[in-house]
Amino acid sequence: MSVRNTAYRGNMLWIAAMIHRVSGVLLALFLPFHFLVLGLALEGEAALDGFLIWTENPLVKFAEMGLVFLLTIHLLGGLRVLVIENLPWREDHKTLATLTTSIAAVVAFVFLTRVL
Amino acid sequence: MSNTAKHLSVSVWRGFADGHYQTFEVPRQDNQTVLDVVTWIQRNTEPSLAYRFACRVGVCGSCAMTVNGRPRWTCRTHISKVVDQDGKLELAPLANLPPIKDLVADMRPFFDKWEKAEGKFHPSKTRVDPMATISPETTKRQAADKAIECINCGVCYAACDSVRWNPAYLGPAALNRAWTLANDERDAGGPQRLKAVSANGGCHSCHSHQSCEQHCPIGLNPTESIAGLKRLTVDAYIRGELS
Ligand code: SF4
Ligand code: SF4
Ligand code: FES
Numbered sequence: 432m433s434v435r436n437t438a439y440r441g442n443m444l445w446i447a448a449m450i451h452r453v454s455g456v457l458l459a460l461f462l463p464f465h466f467l468v469l470g471l472a473l474e475g476e477a478a479l480d481g482f483l484i485w486t487e488n489p490l491v492k493f494a495e496m497g498l499v500f501l502l503t504i505h506l507l508g509g510l511r512v513l514v515i516e517n518l519p520w521r522e523d524h525k526t527l528a529t530l531t532t533s534i535a536a537v538v539a540f541v542f543l544t545r546v547l
Numbered sequence: 548m549s550n551t552a553k554h555l556s557v558s559v560w561r562g563f564a565d566g567h568y569q570t571f572e573v574p575r576q577d578n579q580t581v582l583d584v585v586t587w588i589q590r591n592t593e594p595s596l597a598y599r600f601a602c603r604v605g606v607c608g609s610c611a612m613t614v615n616g617r618p619r620w621t622c623r624t625h626i627s628k629v630v631d632q633d634g635k636l637e638l639a640p641l642a643n644l645p646p647i648k649d650l651v652a653d654m655r656p657f658f659d660k661w662e663k664a665e666g667k668f669h670p671s672k673t674r675v676d677p678m679a680t681i682s683p684e685t686t687k688r689q690a691a692d693k694a695i696e697c698i699n700c701g702v703c704y705a706a707c708d709s710v711r712w713n714p715a716y717l718g719p720a721a722l723n724r725a726w727t728l729a730n731d732e733r734d735a736g737g738p739q740r741l742k743a744v745s746a747n748g749g750c751h752s753c754h755s756h757q758s759c760e761q762h763c764p765i766g767l768n769p770t771e772s773i774a775g776l777k778r779l780t781v782d783a784y785i786r787g788e789l790s
Binding site: 440442517 | 560565566567568613615616617618637639640642646705706708754755756757758760761762768770771774777778
């Protein structure tokens with residue numbers, strides 16, 4: 432039997448920190464694929480174009496929206512940490528965290544409506 | 548009290564790290580703290596139950612435990628705050644510290660890290676010197692005052708994931724103390740303290756999760772103090788004072 436002692440997690444600020452961390456890990460996982468695609472350009476126009484046509488697929492577009500969401504939220508999360516650690520203390524961190532997520536969602540949505 | 552249970556059903560961690568929860572029935576009262584409940588069990592049902600307390604009024608910092616999965620001071624946590632109508636309560640020793648027995652955790656690593664963070668005063672004067680005059684108005688004194696009321700309860704330490712994931716990390720309370728001393732104009736230990744808090748496991752191991760700030764029963768903000776240390780150490784590094 433083990434002690435249950437992690438209920439302190441799950442508050443707004445903890446979730447904000449975890450979203451920042453997880454989005455970073457996911458982006459890092461995506462990075463090799465990004466380079467792979469860029470690498471296709473070296474193999475000639477046809478290879479890259481073939482791939483780009485594939486990305487026109489709505490499902491891929493949807494996945495791209497996820498990517499834009501991750502990028503935006505990770506960027507904003509990073510800015511949040513910079514604010515915490517470098518500017519005079521603010522008491523409205525929870526608002527800031529909510530704002531971060533909302534902005535990321537809006538940016539991702541705008542991206543989707545523009546590309547579909 | 549009409550629609551609430553007359554008894555509390557209290558699951559208490561028994562034994563050591565490989566222990567188990569044991570359930571006790573405790574009469575519920577209108578004014579009752581978590582510490583009252585533990586004391587009732589020890590006096591009436593289970594005399595061998597180990598727990599720790601001293602002042603019972605939120606000053607000594609010795610009574611912290613895990614209450615329903617999160618760290619709290621127990622002498623000032625009213626039952627109504629943590630128990631709903633079904634009357635269930637779960638108690639365990641503080642997390643991130645080696646358990647000794649039942650509800651008692653070994654606080655030695657906590658205080659060892661306190662020392663390691665240079666959380667002690669280094670006098671710059673002797674007793675024959677005149678007393679230092681410190682204006683309460685200065686930015687430094689105000690920063691120290693804001694963080695100084697720590698009661699060493701270890702609640703922040705138990706709520707910190709960086710402590711949980713990185714055994715070398717000094718933790719919020721020790722670094723918070725280092726910050727108060729870094730702002731104490733009478734203290735002469737500045738350079739060695741900055742070295743201590745910027746070493747491996749120091750302030751830069753804090754990921755600003757802010758759980759410490761969310762759980763400190765005194766309402767202190769170790770995240771802010773640690774952010775202050777981060778800035779101080781980076782400044783010192785740029786000036787070449789930290790090698
Ligand atoms: S802000 Fe730093 S010290 Fe406080 S809980 Fe988070 S990681 Fe731990
Ligand atoms: S900073 Fe707060 S939670 Fe941490 S030891 Fe001090 S009083 Fe307890
Ligand atoms: S018994 Fe002293 S703080 Fe709770």
